[in-house]
Amino acid sequence: MVLDRTVKPRPQRRRPGRRxxxxxxxxxxxxxxxASVASAELIEHGNLFVRFDGGIxxxxxxxRALAPISVRVEGTIRVPAGERPPALQRLKIALNRAGKxxxxxxxxxxxxxxxxxxxxxxxxxxxxxxxxxxxIVGETTLPNQRSTTVRGEVLFFNGVEGGSRTILxxxxxTEPTPSTHVFAFTIHRGRGAYGTVLxxxxxxxxxxxxxxxxxxxxxxxxxxxxxxxRKRSYLSAACSAPQxxxxxxxxxxRASMTFEDGRMLSSTLVRSCRVR
Amino acid sequence: xxxGDLVEAANPGKAIVATLLLSAFLVFHGVPGAAAVAxxxxxxxxxxxxxxxxxxxxxxxxxxxxxxxxxFYFYVTSPSEAQVTLTVSNFDGGNGEAxxxxxxxxxxATPLSATAYLREGESRTLSLSLPAQKYFVEVVPxxxxxxxxxxxxxxxxGAFGPYGEIEGHCSLARRKLAKxxxxxxxxxxxxxxxxxxxxxxxxxxxxxxxxxxSAHRKARVKVxxxxxxxxxxxxxxxxxxxxxx
Numbered sequence: 001m002v003l004d005r006t007v008k009p010r011p012q013r014r015r016p017g018r019r020x021x022x023x024x025x026x027x028x029x030x031x032x033x034x035a036s037v038a039s040a041e042l043i044e045h046g047n048l049f050v051r052f053d054g055g056i057x058x059x060x061x062x063x064r065a066l067a068p069i070s071v072r073v074e075g076t077i078r079v080p081a082g083e084r085p086p087a088l089q090r091l092k093i094a095l096n097r098a099g100k101x102x103x104x105x106x107x108x109x110x111x112x113x114x115x116x117x118x119x120x121x122x123x124x125x126x127x128x129x130x131x132x133x134x135x136i137v138g139e140t141t142l143p144n145q146r147s148t149t150v151r152g153e154v155l156f157f158n159g160v161e162g163g164s165r166t167i168l169x170x171x172x173x174t175e176p177t178p179s180t181h182v183f184a185f186t187i188h189r190g191r192g193a194y195g196t197v198l199x200x201x202x203x204x205x206x207x208x209x210x211x212x213x214x215x216x217x218x219x220x221x222x223x224x225x226x227x228x229x230r231k232r233s234y235l236s237a238a239c240s241a242p243q244x245x246x247x248x249x250x251x252x253x254r255a256s257m258t259f260e261d262g263r264m265l266s267s268t269l270v271r272s273c274r275v276r
Numbered sequence: 277x278x279x280g281d282l283v284e285a286a287n288p289g290k291a292i293v294a295t296l297l298l299s300a301f302l303v304f305h306g307v308p309g310a311a312a313v314a315x316x317x318x319x320x321x322x323x324x325x326x327x328x329x330x331x332x333x334x335x336x337x338x339x340x341x342x343x344x345x346x347x348f349y350f351y352v353t354s355p356s357e358a359q360v361t362l363t364v365s366n367f368d369g370g371n372g373e374a375x376x377x378x379x380x381x382x383x384x385a386t387p388l389s390a391t392a393y394l395r396e397g398e399s400r401t402l403s404l405s406l407p408a409q410k411y412f413v414e415v416v417p418x419x420x421x422x423x424x425x426x427x428x429x430x431x432x433x434g435a436f437g438p439y440g441e442i443e444g445h446c447s448l449a450r451r452k453l454a455k456x457x458x459x460x461x462x463x464x465x466x467x468x469x470x471x472x473x474x475x476x477x478x479x480x481x482x483x484x485x486x487x488x489x490s491a492h493r494k495a496r497v498k499v500x501x502x503x504x505x506x507x508x509x510x511x512x513x514x515x516x517x518x519x520x521x
Contacts, residue, residue, distance in 0.1 A: 068481075119475060130479050133472040137465070149461060151468045155475060220472065223479055 041267040048085065049078040050265040052255045060276035061239035066100060068233030070132075070222030073269075075257055077215055084141070087207035088214050090199065090258040093185075096250060097195030100236045101187065103165055105227025106131070109157035114170045115182045119153050122170045131167060131234045132156035134219035136206075140176065141213065149215075150175045156221060158234075159184060167198065167221075171206065181206055193251050207260070239273035246275045322385050325349040325412055331436035335427045336367075339376065339417045348413040348427065351519065353441035354434020357405045361431045362413060364391060365399040367424035374420035378427075380404065381412040383519075393418050394425075408434070408442070410519050439521050446516035453509040456502065463495070463502045470495035 040053035054073035061067050073093050079085045109126035117125065134154040139147050152173035159168035167185040172178070183203050190197040206214060223234035241248035249272045256266035319326040325347035329335060337346050352358045364378040379390035380402055388411075391400045417423055429436045470492040477488035 123475065123478075127479070130476060133476040135468045135472050137468075149464075151464060153468075153471060153475070218469070218472075220476070222476060224481055225479065 041269060043265050043267045045263050045265050047079055047083060048259070048263055048265065050257055050267070051076045051078065052267045052269060054253055054255070054269050055271050056237065056252065056273070059239075059272065060274045061237055063240060063275045064238055066236035066238050068222075068224055069235050069237045070220055071095065071235055071253075072218070072220045073253060073255055074134075074218030075216060075255060077213075077257070085213055085215070086259040086261040086263065088202050088217075088257055089207065089260050090201055091185075091217065092200075092256045092258070093198045094190050094194030094254040095196040095198070096237075096252060097190070097193050099196045101165070101196060102232055102234060102236065103158050104232065106158045106223070106225060106232075106234065108160050109168055110159070111168060111182045111184075114155075114157065114168070114180075116180055118178070118180070119155055119170070119172050122155055122157075122172075126157045126168075128225075129158040130155060131158050131223045132219055132221035134217065136171060136173075136214060136218075137216045138173075138214050142176075148175075154217075154219065156185075156219065158223075161186070164188070169200065194254055237273075239275050241273070241275050248273055248275075319347050320345050322347055322349075322381070322412055328439060329413065329427065329429050329436050330438060331429055331431065333429050333436075335429070337415060337425055337427070339415065339421055339423045339425070342417055342419075342421045344417065344421065346415045348415075350411055350413065350429070350436045351439055351442055352406045352408050352411065352434055353437030353445070354408060354432075355445070356434075357407050358434035358437075359403065359432040360406050360411075360435040361401055361403045361429075363399055363401045363428040363430070364394060364415070365426045365428070366394040366396055367426065374423045375418040376423050376425055377416050377418045378402065378425075379414045381414055383410045383412075385412060387414075396423075403431075406435070408445075408515050408519070442516055442519050446513065446519075449509065449513040449516055452512060453506070456506040456509040460499070460502045460506050463499045467492070467495040467499050 040051050042049060042051045044050075052073070052075050054071070056069045056071055058067075058069070061069070075091070077085045077088065107126075107129040109129035113125045114122040123130065133156060136152045136154060138150045138152070140150055141147055150173060152171050154172075155170040157168040157170065159166040161184055165187045167187065169183050169185060171181045171183075173181075181203055183200055183206075185198040185200040188197050188199070189195055202214065221235055225232055225234075239248055249270055252269045252271035254266060254268045256264055258264045318324050327349035329348050329350035335348065339346060350360075352360065360380070362378075362380060364376070366374070366376050373396075375393045375395055377390065377392040378394065378400075379387045381387050388406070389402045389404045391402055394400055413427060415425055415427070434441075470488070474485075474488040474492045477484040
């Protein structure tokens with residue numbers, strides 16, 4: 001994808017005496033931008049806090065040509081100690097509008113192929129359709145027991161639903177008992193700065209099951225493959241910094257979480273890239 | 277019912293004389309309400325034991341009736357075993373022959389060391405090496421009643437220590453465990469990410485699989501190491517956090 005950029009003012013010629021001051025200010029600005037774009041976003045609504053983080057790798061990209069990238073997004077739900085967070089109902093990740101998802105020649109995985117298997121078996125059945133992986137972290141809330149952290153593996157496969165592209169999420173938890181859940185992220189085109197929108201309704205079984213509440217989810221989408229002798233990438237981008245600049249900042253993604261009590265928390269992740 | 281007076285003497289010599297005089301007076305003259313003024317009564321059962329006895333102090337008491345029993349408690353607070361010495365003295369003053377028995381009991385009230393038939397005017401020392409725990413001292417008449425007695429505490433560092441030291445050890449162990457559990461959570465989170473990376477590495481850029489395997493192996497080793505730290509930290513709570521005040 002060609003990343004939208006925030007255009008910085010073109011430097012002008014100044015008297016030598018003011019040049020040092022200007023340079024110092026510019027350096028300070030760059031440091032401030034670098035610091036701000038590297039940090040996670042924490043947002044709150046009442047007693048509910050959500051921390052979003054993410055980015056692309058590599059950050060060094062060609063100025064014009066598309067290059068393979070991986071996209072990482074994660075969200076962590078927090079509430080004050082002793083309180084239970086509301087169940088997460090919907091997760092939405094809108095990626096920069098010029099983003100390119102390429103599924104040309106990528107095999108399709110059907111839910112029936114992976115709905116009752118562990119990750120190794122899922123990879124054996126649909127490995128060629130893999131487009132990413134990640135994890136979920138939950139907290140058990142069994143009566144009369146101290147709450148414990150449970151972790152689950154998530155695999156993402158290229159899927160199709162009703163003729164539209166989807167990302168199938170295969171969630172495997174080993175605790176308290178081994179269980180598999182499959183749900184889909186729909187992919188549709190958005191408006192404005194974010195052209196690619198991934199939306200998933202979290203299945204009730206994951207929201208309220210015996211393993212407790214979902215506390216965080218992280219995903220990394222990345223897949224390189226060869227189709228008809230040509231190397232391809234599921235996700236691609238370029239770093240379209242203005243001429244004369246090697247660095248560009250851009251609204252990388254807008255992530256939002258909707259909870260069962262109706263609250264929705266959203267945040268924009270601003271990141272930077274460098275021209276290589 | 278006896279007058280087990282628990283006196284912590286800053287100056288053992290003076291205190292013992294004063295306490296002896298007071299105890300003897302109360303015991304022999306049977307002043308009404310004397311038992312009520314004794315600060316450690318009732319201490320007739322393990323549950324009512326007086327204490328804690330502290331190191332290098334002299335404590336006095338009296339066994340007023342043939343069926344009277346006096347219990348005291350103390351702590352050993354050192355990580356390694358401490359040499360505990362308890363000198364029991366029978367001060368006489370009872371009705372007729374007035375011998376006493378004394379014993380050191382463990383936390384479940386099982387005798388560990390005992391001395392019997394301490395005659396009037398006789399002193400004997402119980403000495404034993406004990407690990408950190410709560411202990412009891414039981415003093416009973418072997419015959420007769422009205423005995424006045426004293427318990428002189430001593431031993432190596434940690435013997436007859438204050439409960440605060442045990443609390444300190446427990447709190448330190450709890451902090452260590454909390455830190456180890458946080459480290460385990462962090463290591464498991466890293467392993468989870470390393471596993472996710474390993475899953476997709478087979479379909480990524482060349483060399484990714486090898487790097488992902490190496491990272492996964494390191495993450496697994498780290499989890500194993502931290503788990504053993506957690507186990508050590510769990511064990512380090514013992515016996516401190518199970519010693520009742």
